[in-house]
Amino acid sequence: MLADSLLFKLFVFPGTVFSFIIVLFLFWWWRKIGASIQSRYGPKHVGPAGTLQTIADVVKLITKESIVPERASRWFWFMPVFSFVLSFLFLSLIPFSDHWVIIDFDASLIMLFAVMAIEPLFIFLVGWVSYNKYGVAGGERAGIQMLAYEVFLALTFVPVIMLSHSWSLVGIVYGQGVSPTWASPVLHTFVDRGVWFGLVQPLALVLSIIAVMMATEKKPFNLPHAEPEVIYGSSTEYGGPFYALQMLSQFLMGFLGAGLITTLYLGGWALPSVPPALGFVLKTLVVGTIIIWLEHSLPAMRVPHLLEVAWRKLVPLAFLNIFITLIIMEVLGWA
């Protein structure tokens, strides 16, 4: 059947077509929420409530000329594409439901972790090949930021694996007591049927949201492309269609980061009386909205400040979370 084939998954849902649509929606949503917080209207002229504004922007960006810096490397064109492809690799690992997942195997969490670790390298290379000091500075900052969040992100994954006995993302969702149609977030059925891990370890949920905001360069942690300091970081020299590509991959990563949180802590696709994949998207959008809200509320940090918070506060908290989870498992007799 067509809808079951890998090609359909790759190119329609949850692959290319869906990700383009969700990114266009998310960009619009991001602008609207940001505008509301700042007492503005946001986009409102193109289409109903400005929903087509992002499409208009993409069309405008695609028709613009791409200017290559004189001394840029010949890899100038390819690096943003690689970084975009990487975000699609991330997409292929996220389970929209136990059916709508492109790749799932025994260690997909480790694979996903590896993809997240490689991504800053490509951000750095994007800056490097464009022969721009701001690009290099932004890329270096992306690397520094990666070192900051990767450790405690990995440590917050550990209790999830302990609780679900699985390294696979689908297995982790199953470990939260989720059958394709039903989830039980109620605590008295805790041990029998499982529970969303966000309820067992709220600390890890908070830490993961922080880590995802660092990984996707959201506002308090937007050092790699902080406009007042490093113009647009590694993408400074990229204009026109490549800027559109950068924004696309950035917002896709934002969506997938929220999707990762949904998968690990909020029961994945489980939402009563809603089709699984739709439930996943809705939950992810709620998480994404929370991230957008945080992004528009908090002031940006300095590099040393970021490192200090990450290494001195968040890493010990992640260790503490492991011990708390161990105690909870012992008390509740979690197998």
Added chain:
Amino acid sequence: MGLIKPLLYTLRELFKRPITVKYPYEKRDISPRVRNIHTLDRDTCQHCGICARMCPNNVLKMVDGYPTADYRYCSFCGICLDACPTGSIQMIHTQEHNIVRAYQKDLYMELLSPDGTIYNPDAPHSEDNETGGVL
């Protein structure tokens, strides 16, 4: 705690109405004392020149018997309104008229008619920016 406060603040702002005024579609009420650019009723003007004499910045000059204004120097004080014995000079009470021009010399212009139109659109302008054009 210091982290919670901005979050609550922005959450509150999120559900408030925007303060933006969608300008071309809706307009804010302007103060009754707003003074925009002058209008001149040529039917009642007595050519007395009191407005030109009272003008503190020498903005108004009598040309061909009617006052003309050099908007480079006008401070929109409204003294000419008070000085005019017949009330021929008025100031437009809207926010619609702006006096942005491409060249400085174009800021030296005839006063508009009371309905906001130009009396003499073909009036020649001087090339001399310092003294303004002669209408």
